Amino acid sequence: MSLVKHPLNNPYEFEGTHSYLLEYISKCKSGDILIGQELMMMLDKLLTHFDDPEIKIDFTDGHKRIKFIETKCKHFEAPFAGKPFLLELFQKAFVEAIYIFKIFDEEINRYVRLYQDILFLVARKNGKTPLISALCLAEFFCGEMGTRILCSSNDYEQADLMFQAINSMREESKTLSNVTRSNIKGIFFGNPKKPKKTGKFSYKNKGQIKKISAKTGAKEGKNIKVGAVDEVHELKDNTSTMPIRQAVSTQDEPLYIELTTEGVINEGYLDERLREARQVLNGELERPRWLIWLYTQDSEQEVWQDEKSWDKSNPGNGVIKKRSFLRKMIEEAKTSKSMRVFVLSKDFNIKQNNASAWLTPEDIKNEETFDIEEFRNGFAIGAVDLSKSGDLADARILLMKPGSQKKYMLTKYFIPASKLEELNREDREMFKEWIRQDLIAVSPGNENDFSLVTAWFVKLFKDYGIRVYKTGYDKWSAIYWSKEMEDYGFDCVRVSQDWGSMSEPMKLVEADLKSNLINYNNHPIDKWCLENTALNINSKMEIMPVKVQGKEDKKIDGAVTMIIAYKVYIDNRTEFLSLVGR
Template sequence: MSVPHNVLTYEYNGTHSYFLEYIGKCKAGVITIGHELMEELERRLAHFDDPNIKIDFDDAHKRIKFIETKCKHFEAPFAGKPFLLELFQKAFVEAIYIFKVYDDEIGRWVRLIQDVLFLVARKNGKTPLISALCLAEFFCGEIGTRILCSSNDYEQADLMFQAINSMREESKSLERVTRSNIKGIFFGNPKKPKKTGKFSYKNKGTIKKISAKTGAKEGKNIKVGAVDEVHELKDNTSVMPIRQAVSTQDEPLYIELTTEGVINDGYLDERLREARQVLNGELERPRWLIWLYTQDNEQEVWQDEKSWVKSNPGLGVIKKRSFLKKMIDEAKTSKSMRVFVLSKDFNIKQNNATAWLVHDDIVNEETFDLEEFRNSFGIGGVDLSKSGDLASARVLLMKPGSQKKYFIQKYFIPEAKLSQLSKPDREMFKEWIRQDLIVVSPGNENDFSLVTAWFVKLYKDYGIRVFKTGYDKWSAIYWVKEMDSYGFDCERVAQEFGSMSEPMKLVEADLKSNLIVYQNNPIDKWCLENTALNMNSKMELMPVKVQGKDDKKIDGAVTMIITYKIYIDNRTEFLQMVGR
């Protein structure tokens, strides 16, 4: 008969349990965790009293011992040192392996946990931990164990694979009986005497890497599938082949590891909705381990530094507290950094289509007389838009010795578009037309020659010479030829993360510092208010419409960013022209 578990002595049947130690210290307040992880710990603690579940520590402790004695870190500042697991990591490994259920179809006890969702903030060692666990499974699991490392893109999948391979190479005993090439890691080493038994060429176990987008091509009959950074996935189509591939095994193990993300209604959103239904008792998923390191609310992030460990269990050991403090300080002054830090460092979901700027960032009532810039050089920016839509053109001007950017702008719209606007917007646009802020083209399409004429008029009336003009790709071919015929130098600026990110960040900083003077133009204000930031996993930005404002326009904000892109790429030369 089993001896009851004791969460105070951390033992079960005379065996020390890291899982019981972890939950005991969490309950005692020695370790701080969020309520979602506590709910999962309670759910698993009940297994110790379930007569249908057997508690067996052998598999878990075998893998923990393997990681701590065979695996070594490969990155600074821990490179070359033994991979000594923290208590939260040991508890996590135990939670995967110690619970067994009897399978009537197979006729033996098997591991209860088959699926794992591991959500933890960045820089807490999630990829190295799962990599070490995969390597432990490769050596400690069944002969012929096939493991697949995957992610949304090949580069991210390669990070996990290289982590596994680096740990393998750091250990002489592991490297002696294995080999690796661009296709994967295999048993048997042609440079060493051939071995017999488990670690010989007869063992057909492999570790490979693929992009989740090509999961169906390589993911057949694998025992372990680990998908990194699932927050980048838009839906389940790329991971289902991997999940199905492990289903042929008696004891499959499918692991999803990730931080939070900013993709709206993506794959992770759906997984977390289901996970929280399980934790709330609304769904029954006994074979799914839901290990979420999350904050209980956003307010505690800003008000209680001690709460940071809820989403950062490695804080102070794996992740530096000083680093996190620095991120928090930057997040207080930058919207883009705030989105990134809350999602990546605290696992608080951020909407990637919320307002980029607040009202105070945008408002600047300063104006100027264009005569001040007679015979000056400028940088142009144009968002031509599709037919039947608003178009924007502007010129950025500067004064010698000043960091301020002065904008002159003009908007363009087809006459037919006005009747399609909502009544409030229609009245607003009519007023802007009366103020000569918008030029109306007859018919259904914008006449882009009017855009060219506006640039030409600036030169004729004020001698303003546009050094270079940035433009987006839409309907620009003939317009660029026309501009070229007048001697304007045009450069394409693609509306994508790579080209828009840095200028968007600088526009934000300059707006907050009142370094952008846009003549208090109401259309510029309106466009900035309608603009949201979209962020990818590299913390690159691009402008999009605020969610729920599909009928609003952001063209003015886009042309600001385009001119800043040209400015950044040609800063030295342009400032020399300004100083003449």
């Protein structure tokens, strides 16, 4: 087909109607708008629909919803709060692509919408949640009577973001709020203050908008027309999406939308969906009812080398999302592994392995040593990772000198004799050498003798006068061990190994290692544990340590105790430094 240009203002028309989709495709083809190859493949497919005799082009539904959003919906968050929701061209093209293509359904004997399953992948802060929220509200009012809509996500908080976006837009419009009501259960038609007895906007309309999370039970049995699932990258499997997809299956024209950025969960739900989506785009899999709208980069290399390429994953660049923000993120990503993982996945939709190495060899390499005599009669922070009683354990102290930010680490490892025999040959020989060097204490039998851990802390005081200010211990530590420590006069504090506790200290350990502010006395087991450690990252950019993928049999206890020690240090920095400075 050809694009017909009007001689005056050059709109792109199809049979006399301006098409935002055709305008968008044309500008993408000409290079005026930069997109990645994956979206271009979808647009090429959409372009063939205009010449397909099996597909009817009808702009009515799409343009009705675009008009509704732009005239009835208002933004509710700064810096656009209170302003009309004026859609960008890429947003109008996306809405149009959902609605304008119709095929004849012989089962119900009429034309219905071609695309009923939508995958919308775009980098964060490009307005995806407000857009889909506005589209859900438009469907609620412009769709048929009794339309039921369900907002879903991995957790209730994220599902509530979309629901609150819908409700806030509803409240911003007197026209919409006058004929609807909302409560903790959802949004409904009918206003008790201005009741209507009949019609679409009365109590007789049983349409509703509700929210649900992956953790909510009893998802089966619902009958909905529109299901919108936000941030599907956080889902581990399809257990929360399949009931929603099944719930819309009874409708003549259902609409199931998945919106997300890329993520870091390995082999999660999104990974499988994107594998299938790319098979569809490459013609390897037939899914004619699936609209696949992916804003992706063509390579990671271009992110670092060509700022213009950022538009491929960020269609709202310069209007919705600030370019200066992306520049700042890129600069931070150059020096921080956690920031790099987060930025590449969330700002550029480049899949990151959340179990790849946390630190580079250059970060870990530090051959500095120190003499414990330098800290005689000083103060320290303690940390232990007793882990499971039948595994490797580690005890550590963190020492500092007055007026210096450098941290000095002294550590001792512990292992049951039986565990040595379970190691592979290479690791077993390595561990035996460390035992000969007195870096590891061996407990007889199948369990660690935690009294040896206590004895190590006591020996530090007896031999060097080192007083441990506070000792952090992990959740696996036995109550009896902490009680034993307290009997000797040690102050033990619990450090939970979760996102909230581990994220900040782990980031500071990384920064200090990169800045050569940690002297771990060139300890070979510390170095080995750091090499085995990966970072896991969540949607809030919080991190915590995990084992590198493929190294599940290796140990990370030394890295964990470093992080625990830093957690205690951060929580007690002022008091500890005052003791160090005495």
